[in-house]
Amino acid sequence: MAYLELKNIYKTYGQGTDETEVLSNINLKIEEGEFVAIVGFTGSGKTTLVNLINGLIQPTSGEVLFKGEPVVDTSHERGVIFQNYSLLPWLTVEQNVIMAVKEAFPKREKEVYKRKAAYYIDMVNLTPAINKFPKELSGGMRQRVAVARALAMKPDMIIMDEPLGALDALTRGNLQDQILNIWGKDKRTALLITNDVDEGIYMADRIIPLRPGPKATLGPEFKIDIERPRDKTEMNDNTSYKATRNAIIEYLMDIGNERKSEATTEYILPELTPKDFVNQFRY
Ligand SMILES: Nc1ncnc2c1ncn2[C@@H]1O[C@H](COP(=O)(O)OP(=O)(O)OP(=O)(O)O)[C@@H](O)[C@H]1O
Numbered sequence: 001m002a003y004l005e006l007k008n009i010y011k012t013y014g015q016g017t018d019e020t021e022v023l024s025n026i027n028l029k030i031e032e033g034e035f036v037a038i039v040g041f042t043g044s045g046k047t048t049l050v051n052l053i054n055g056l057i058q059p060t061s062g063e064v065l066f067k068g069e070p071v072v073d074t075s076h077e078r079g080v081i082f083q084n085y086s087l088l089p090w091l092t093v094e095q096n097v098i099m100a101v102k103e104a105f106p107k108r109e110k111e112v113y114k115r116k117a118a119y120y121i122d123m124v125n126l127t128p129a130i131n132k133f134p135k136e137l138s139g140g141m142r143q144r145v146a147v148a149r150a151l152a153m154k155p156d157m158i159i160m161d162e163p164l165g166a167l168d169a170l171t172r173g174n175l176q177d178q179i180l181n182i183w184g185k186d187k188r189t190a191l192l193i194t195n196d197v198d199e200g201i202y203m204a205d206r207i208i209p210l211r212p213g214p215k216a217t218l219g220p221e222f223k224i225d226i227e228r229p230r231d232k233t234e235m236n237d238n239t240s241y242k243a244t245r246n247a248i249i250e251y252l253m254d255i256g257n258e259r260k261s262e263a264t265t266e267y268i269l270p271e272l273t274p275k276d277f278v279n280q281f282r283y
Helices: 046-054 093-104 110-123 139-152 169-185 197-203 239-262 275-280
Strands: 004-013 020-030 035-040 061-066 078-081 157-161 189-194 206-210
Touching: 004 046, 020 046, 035 046, 035 197, 046 061, 046 078, 046 157, 046 189, 078 139, 093 110, 093 139, 110 139, 139 169, 157 169, 169 197, 189 197, 197 206, 197 239, 206 239
Parallel strands: 035 189, 035 206, 078 157, 157 189
Antiparallel strands: 004 020, 004 061
């Protein structure tokens, strides 16, 4: 039995003439302990896929099974790191993380919550900001709190929806390593949704492209046969890395080009010049 299984998933939004099939015939099996990355274009349906796996939305048809059971709601067993850091603005960094810890470990001493929260806040290098409110943090710092929150729930499966996109290269690299450490240490199962092929190759055991929507579907998988722990600098000279990277990029470029040649609608921008606006700058 697969740890997570998506069976013949279809998802449409809207009704009647407005109906759009965003995901079409998605089939995926992830085994316990695996790290899988799905690489996709912007707007291809990645977040829809994450929301289905998370239990936030239900498929139009098909089934999502987690440990053999249908996913009907969200659960702390599946910790999601969203691309738009969802923090509660009226709580401090510490309180935001404690809230997540409480959900996973109900009825513990206050000190236990504080200790667990401190551990994950330190992991994302935010100890100096522990008493700050989200509005006092930069976008990257907020995203790191969101990462700490998701990991603090000790989920059996970590699901990441482009979690590191807003971060600078150094912080991003650091957090990739922290996530890999946690995944490796406790042998969790992980699914990363990203538009960054290199991030996918560095982190995952398998990469599966999501062909762009409407009717987005999964493409063929690419296995990443590079020993762990992986070293980014060494990887650049690794023949297997170069070959896999080229194959994935070639595949993505091919389907990108296919899409362009299939496109029948031409969008013409209206030729408007707001008179008042132009006059403002006419001296
Ligand atoms: N609740 C909704 N109602 C109607 N259409 C929706 C809804 N959610 C998403 N869509 C549409 O479904 C398509 C896929 O959206 P989704 O957010 O899943 O893509 P994405 O790959 O995560 O995009 P991005 O990379 O830009 O975040 C888009 O065309 C979007 O407009």
